[in-house]
Amino acid sequence: MDIVNEVLQKAAREAEKFKPITVDKHLEVQLDVGNLLAFDTNEVDLRKLRSDSNEYLKELTRDNTQLLLNKVWELPTAYVEDTIVAEMPKPTYVLPRSLPVPKAKELTKWEKFAKEKGIVKTKKSKLTWDEALKKWVPRYGYRKAAAEKEKDWVIEVPGNADPMEDQFDKKRKVKRENVAKNELQRMRNIAAAHKVKVPRVGMLPAAKVTSKDISRAVTIAKASTASGGKFQAQLPKEKTAKDVKDVMPVAPYKKRKPLISKAQERKSNIEIVDRILYKKPKLDMEAAVNKELYRQDAERAEEKKTQKPKAGKGGKKRGGKRGKGGKGARVKGKNGGAGRKRR
């Protein structure tokens, strides 16, 4: 028993040497170990604060720091380069960001299309073998233009082309057009991503022009005056194109009808009513004949279809499993005679 007492006493003496690491608080101190924060919502003692503020604040802070560090020392530790490192949990106290949350990048028109169709970009080699030059040439970029220049020192004039036309100039122009088109499309994609309207471009030149295009161009051109086409002369039977709204610079001017007298208005109204009430269907002879012919044709075809299965009992099915050669004469032979006699 003596030994036990002795050990206990010794332990007590040892413990007396150290100050405690426990702290008593009326309300629990909120801790965010991930950020090393401690929020103590206990009331501050005003009397102590006034009498000896520095000492009191130090004591208060010491207690709260002790509580925080007690938690930190409980964290799982690891050895990194001869030092003990505690792994911090995720911070719980939320602080505002400095910039908004990044948004997913808007897809370009092509990317959207490719995604819909399931087109996957394939990786291409940077260099390609040029048969004419007999060497590896970059697909694009640095040294591509030089290689192209080396290769195309002479261009054959195509058979149907104007012999006086500068083929080099033509090539350059095509290239420039392509670059401009690409840039326009890039801008359109950016505008779509920012949800901004793009200024309308009107009619663009096309290689092939139809009469419809011309009519559209005329309508747009006439509306492209400062007054929106108010003072433009009309041809006697001129028609305005209909599908031009998206390329029009402004809404076209519509002529207002002049004021009319009471009697005139009454007359026109009666005309409208008459037109509706005594409406007679128009008879288009040609269309009617065509329709009838088609109906008869269809009827005949139907009859043929429905009658066919009656002719032979499951005739179609019988030929099913036999080989392709089984149709024709052989089938007949098997049904009826003994076949070709061989002598």
Add this chain to the structure above:
Amino acid sequence: MPVLQRIKKPTTRRGKRILLSKEPQVIEHTKKTFFVKGKKQGELGSTILKDIHKLKRPDAVILSQKNDILPFDDATFFERHGQKRDANLFWFASHNKKRPNNLVIGRLYNYQLLDMMELGVEKYTSLEEFKIEKIDMGVKPCLVFNGEIWGESPEYERLKNLLVDLFHREPAKAIRLQGIEHVMSFTAKDGMIYLRSYKILLKKSGQRTPRVELEEIGPSADMKLRRSKLASDGLFKTACKQPKALLIKKKKNITKDGLGTTHGRIHIPKQEVEKLQTRKMKGLKKTNAERKEERAALKKRRADAAVSDDASSSKRLRSAS
């Protein structure tokens, strides 16, 4: 209709990299602080800025010029310089008759002003005056807030958030235990805010966890909250929004018991016993007659199906005509 300006692509790799780094990131880099002097800031103002700059290095910069600005009338100066320097936190010191020893602290969100608070310094003891060995640069401090008002008044709540933002440095994944050597305390009582800064001394306690003792290293300040300009709750909420990529998804069907063993629950579809291949034996093989019978049955079934199909189709045709 807003007309889109022509957007030029960056021509160099370096330019591209810079533009990319300025775009919003999922994990943001540490917020930088810039210190601005007013038209007159007095000796006290400039010492405060210098002291806090020392604590905040290397993520801080002092603008050397004096600036005749009134932050609560026009905060565009901070927005402009914040964008220019890619810094989001600012300190501004000024001194005049109406508001002596004035300190304005604030932060930006998306290069726009978010919060701004004005503090009047009544008593200040600088870092220099404490003749004590200071802490290392870049140490992550412990922040202690004392006083019931920090959790009660919305203004003080926001001030607390701002102070944490100003002093906490970057969030750390791991921390060296011996490297926790700085604590800053903010005590609020009776309209006063007491800022104190201590060095942590870790003493033996006879246990694994050490006993904490503190030693004041400065700066220390007694301040009064003057004016404040706070972000609306809506704006503050959007500013606090975290990207989805950072949210931790709960892992389903994985549990851990008290002993630290991981248990997983697996779902297996119903077993098809009929299709199970057992051991092949001659005795279990089908005889020729059996096989023939089976084939005949199959044929019959198919023929029946075809007839019924045929009948239904012809009916459909008749009804159409």
